[in-house]
Amino acid sequence: MSQLIKKLFHKQDPAFYASKDRHLVPYLTTKDLLGLGLGMVVGTAIFTLPGIVAAEHTGPAVTISFIIAAIGAGMASFAYAEMASVLPFAGSAFSWLSVLLGEFFGWVSGWALLAEYFISVAFVASGWSAYMRGFLTSLGLKLPAAVSGGFNASRGTYVDLLAVLAILSVGWLLNRGTHTVSRVEDTIVIIKLIVVTLFIVVGATAINVHNYVPFIPPHRPGTSFGGATGILAGAAQIFIAYVGFDAIAANSAEVKDPGKSMPRGLIGTLIIGTSFFILVSLVLVGMFRYSNYDNNAEPAAWALRHTGHYLTANLLSVVAIVGIFAALIGIHLASSRLLYSFGRDGLLPDFLGRTNAKHIPVNALNLVTVAAIFVAGFLPFTFLANLVSAGTLVAFIMVSLAVYALRPREGRDLPEAKFKMPLYPVLPVLSAAFSAVIFWGLSNDAKLLMLGWFVIGMIIYFVYGLKHSKLQNK
Template sequence: MITEDQSNLHGQYPLTENNSGQYEPQRRHSWFRQLGTRKTMESIERDADEAPLHRALSTFQLIFVGIGAIIGTGIFVLSGQAAARNAGPAVTISFIIAALAAALAALSYSEMASMIPVSGSAYTYAYATMGEFMAWIIGWDLILEYMVGSATVAVGWSGYFSKFFALVANAHFGESWTTPPLVWEEGPPATLTYVQGRYFNVPGFMVVMIVTLILTMGPYLYCQWSYEHTVSSYIGFDAVTTVALEARNPKRDLPIGILGSLLISTALYIATCTIMTGAVKYTELMVSTPVTVAVDAVQQRTGKDFRWLNVLVAIGALCGLTSVLLVGILAMSRVLYSMAQDGLLPSGFAIVHPRLKTPYVSTLTVGIITAVLAAVLPVDLLGNMTSIGTLLAFFVVHGAVIIMRIKRPHAERRFKIPGGKYVSLIFPALGMIISITLIAVAEVTTIWRLFVWMAIGWIFYFLYGLRHSKLARDRTGHQNACTNENRASSNGETCKPKEDQEPDEERKPVRDGESHSMP
């Protein structure tokens, strides 16, 4: 007969004694325990090995995935917003401070990516360290981050698209079909106002749909080419982790891609902001095309014709913003894919095209929603929501590093935050403090919008994800198998632990003459 002590050594769910004097898994309130259920490293690695996605990305391509995601929005769209609304001429310093905060996050992402090289990014890191409910929260947050971030890019792309055709063909598109019809007024009170005469941002909608179709056909074509605004300018490096299942050597290459793209992008941000704020008064940069405004100001001041430079800037902006859209939609579709693989979202999001090897259902869904947001919402509202979502993801990843250092100190890490066993923990701890502080000082309306989004996510999780969780089904099946085995057993031994149980959780029955020790 199994004793309760033996079952506790085994690390199983709490047991209750049946009428025969044997212990069986306790069924009551199992949903509550499920909230803290974690994925094991072994199961994560097994899922990665079985993934049908094609591994084709090299180290060099991963760096450009990060650069492609970071550069476009920050330089061509949000730099002007940050200067005009908050930082003024000190926008360069703001980008440096944001880069330091992002660097702390990049170190944590690099260490986690070298341990858990899968496509879920912060979602999977939370699943392995904090449990299913926290993983759902951060996965839902990542959906917000990438979806709204991509829509921000599309709005900026529309502005440069109109500017380009005005320069090369003297074709001027009216605001009715090139500008979002809704405008965000800070207030008080803050309101979302409809502007009479504006209908739909057609260029923003179309570019998202075109990019979505490209990604559906194959994800590798792009490889060939105030805090609220500055922090969101650095979100691209975490997109590198979402393509882990498509990297050739993810444990080695992901940290290089993350840190390399952040370093290069920071240098470009500093140079661009310094030149831009030196060329034009910062109050004039409150537009979706700040770089062309700076070029126009230089042209008026010097009397020289810089029309050719404006054309080059517009072309560069269109290419850069298109690459950001590619990576943003790519990253979000991979998060949906990972969550659907785990059963927390409908299984349709995990369908991979048999020939193209892309999760085309999730990609198309992401593209359509993002296109609609880009067509109707203003860039400043979208940028604020992207920043707070990014900071929440940073906070969770920092926490995941600390938890893994405590629970799995001997796990393989191809990259480790420098500073030794204890000093290195200062970096993620400091990153957590900075992230939560920046969230706390965000606009109240932005925080409320985040809570509303999270509330919608919690409802969906308890109505769908909790019931369809793959991990919960696996554990329930294991419990049933243990119960049947225990009923048939007469030698007093417990059911064997799950094959993929964490080493630091695994407990073996203590027999006479043996001692129980931690692995």
């Protein structure tokens, strides 16, 4: 037993990661990181979640849920920024915790993130499909119901064909190299922010202040709608918007100056993204009563069309289609880097840790593509939205607490951080506690899924990972 415990707490040597990740070419700048982060944050979530969360949980108080989620994500982003500036390795939380706490804790956080990534890829692809279908319908084109959504026999939908095609397209694009992708991302993000601003300006002219009353609807007993319960449930669901933080951090090994660029990219994404979320949600619930957005995956374009702004609605739909595709690129890229990290460390089969002649972890990338196709093709959009935040919150909790293991080693056996989490030692535990409270507000489906996912992860680690770990077999 003591030998097993020793193995679980065995820490990885940072030099191992530095050596293995040298095959990943550092090319990302602060501008590229902002593009990746905002491509994720101001992506599917901003075009879809404000309406869904308002209808299912909060009413007009959806803005409060965004603010609460931003506070939790903001505290965690400080921890992420310090970690990334000291340990710029692929795999983000998985690699950091393997160095600081031991391989087992790295596996737990990485496994949680893997669930988040797989579901996120599917969620983003489903959001893209919803906007594409809405746009095609506005042109008089309509797909058969059978291929218009995840499996739901009562509605006659069986597979989301457009989501599958989107994932295949992104997989093909990323297999061609990431340099071109980052330039495309930067351009798309700029266009997307301009059009989101246009929605705010045009939509504000159609606001009816009566739609804000009551701003916080009373709680409905036995449900997660209304009152403080609804706001907390909304904040938990909204946390998907901040998966962009880990997507940025997962690419640390490919950043030119991670000590400076990573903190700027992380914190800049938080500030800009949250500002847009608050403004969009305020305008959206002011244009129509929140109940109109129930089960509506394209609420912003829908609201514009139903106020007579057809040109702006179609422009928004086109940009949302392109912008959500950009978000899909970002999360798909991060997913492949995490799987590559597992293969690199021997915790999953070694072929996942290999790169091709273009320095792309192509095997990991292809596995993400195949897995995401099955999830996105057959699971309904709103179900995915309820599940995706769990892995993010687990990672936020563990990374925040790991700052206590990082800080004493800085300037000793690890480099001195160019950015430090403020208000240490109080803020790390506050950040972890905040994320834990949000996690408790998740749906029972999300909690059960995460429990089942962890059971699978423990089986894989103890049956395969411990035997093949390069750390244990050095």
